[in-house]
Amino acid sequence: MRSVVPDYLAEVLGDVEPDTSGEPAGYIPELAAADPDRLGAVFATVDGKVYGAGDVDTEFTIQSISKPFAYALALSDRGFGPVLAKVGVEPSGEAFNEISLESDTGRPRNPMINAGAITTHALAGSEGMNPAERLERVVQGLSAFAGRRLAVDESVYASEMEHAHRNLAIAHMLRSHGILAEDPTAVVDGYTRQCSLLVTTRDLAMMAATLANRGVNPLSGEQVIREPVVRQVLSVMSTCGMYDAAGDWATQVGIPAKSGVAGGLIGALPGQIGIATFSPRLDVHGNSVRGVSLFERFSSDMGLHVMEVPAPARAVVRSNHVVGGGAEALRVLQLQGGIGFAAAEKVVRESVETAPRELGVALDLTMVHSIDDVSRRMLLEIVRRLTLDGHEVYLVDPETLVPDPDPGDGGRVTVVGRVEEAVIALREAVEGEGRPAREGKG
Numbered sequence: 001m002r003s004v005v006p007d008y009l010a011e012v013l014g015d016v017e018p019d020t021s022g023e024p025a026g027y028i029p030e031l032a033a034a035d036p037d038r039l040g041a042v043f044a045t046v047d048g049k050v051y052g053a054g055d056v057d058t059e060f061t062i063q064s065i066s067k068p069f070a071y072a073l074a075l076s077d078r079g080f081g082p083v084l085a086k087v088g089v090e091p092s093g094e095a096f097n098e099i100s101l102e103s104d105t106g107r108p109r110n111p112m113i114n115a116g117a118i119t120t121h122a123l124a125g126s127e128g129m130n131p132a133e134r135l136e137r138v139v140q141g142l143s144a145f146a147g148r149r150l151a152v153d154e155s156v157y158a159s160e161m162e163h164a165h166r167n168l169a170i171a172h173m174l175r176s177h178g179i180l181a182e183d184p185t186a187v188v189d190g191y192t193r194q195c196s197l198l199v200t201t202r203d204l205a206m207m208a209a210t211l212a213n214r215g216v217n218p219l220s221g222e223q224v225i226r227e228p229v230v231r232q233v234l235s236v237m238s239t240c241g242m243y244d245a246a247g248d249w250a251t252q253v254g255i256p257a258k259s260g261v262a263g264g265l266i267g268a269l270p271g272q273i274g275i276a277t278f279s280p281r282l283d284v285h286g287n288s289v290r291g292v293s294l295f296e297r298f299s300s301d302m303g304l305h306v307m308e309v310p311a312p313a314r315a316v317v318r319s320n321h322v323v324g325g326g327a328e329a330l331r332v333l334q335l336q337g338g339i340g341f342a343a344a345e346k347v348v349r350e351s352v353e354t355a356p357r358e359l360g361v362a363l364d365l366t367m368v369h370s371i372d373d374v375s376r377r378m379l380l381e382i383v384r385r386l387t388l389d390g391h392e393v394y395l396v397d398p399e400t401l402v403p404d405p406d407p408g409d410g411g412r413v414t415v416v417g418r419v420e421e422a423v424i425a426l427r428e429a430v431e432g433e434g435r436p437a438r439e440g441k442g
């Protein structure tokens, strides 16, 4: 059977193709010469499957889509404090190339506008690197996101540098405020090369998928950046990635995103997919016209908006019943699904309201597929309190979702693979034949 995804992508590309409004970026002559009719879209899943339609392997320059990735490198290389001291995280509501800095500190408002991105470029790599070493760090880092070595388009770079007066002005202002310590021209030169890296729509989707996949490139398996950095970058993309169209984007599309003036556009949907589109004609904000339309379609057709409230999960407590009778009766709370805070709270409530009178209580995780840290701690606290109330507590955990359970002060739990084993263990406990070997600490 043919996959439905490429057919869907081709259909949506066909729908937006007739829209020839907008203009390719004019201020970089080499970009103005690009074929404006190019059109492509790629989905890359967090487990590495790539679907595409249209011009997926055409190379174009990454431009501002490099900004979130360079920001990620700066955060990784220098740490959050030093980077935040020089670049803020407030949406500016201004154009990408606005010559504006915070009036009191001289700090650029965020790393997605040029002022912030130029500063960010200077923060990639370790302190004291020369411009060439810094550029190499950026190229190597962005290549790790893409999963292949990227190269600079020298003619686009040269073309932009000839007309880089505005970015040079911004860099000189940054230097005058002490935000940049380096030679402004060298930093703009490096930043412009960073923007001139050649990518395909496929590369961009993989870079976005790396963000969606907690910083791990789905194909190479490389952990490019750590999770706290991913969260920071995606947050800034969602508030500032589309410049002065960020509010419209957040409400209409709702996917952390970044655009570039060569016509690329990426979106990263945490835990699901990286999306990239390519179409060079831009709107007044400098965002790809057809790219924005494509993302609007993807988001509404497939419910990809991050604020979309998920359908209420099936009850986390699948059943609450008693096995056996008399002194050997075992109360079983059979849980199911993925357990996050809200689900764990329901388990807490169920155990309180049940107030089990049976000696044995088992929390059965057989049908649970995931459990986060806070929920794990909440379940162990339930265990501890049940122990203090005099119960024998069992954790039925065949897939070791709770490794080395430690219910803490006064708590005790016996881990088993099946409810039947809990029944046997309880019988042994009642008959005073000692306890099974796999006991949790407490």
Ligand SMILES: NC(=O)CC[C@H](N)C(=O)O
Binding pocket: 062, 063, 064, 065, 096, 097, 114, 160, 167, 192, 195, 259, 260, 261, 262, 286
């Ligand atoms: N929005 C963009 O893609 C702008 C990037 C471009 N290199 C610039 O600095 O002007």
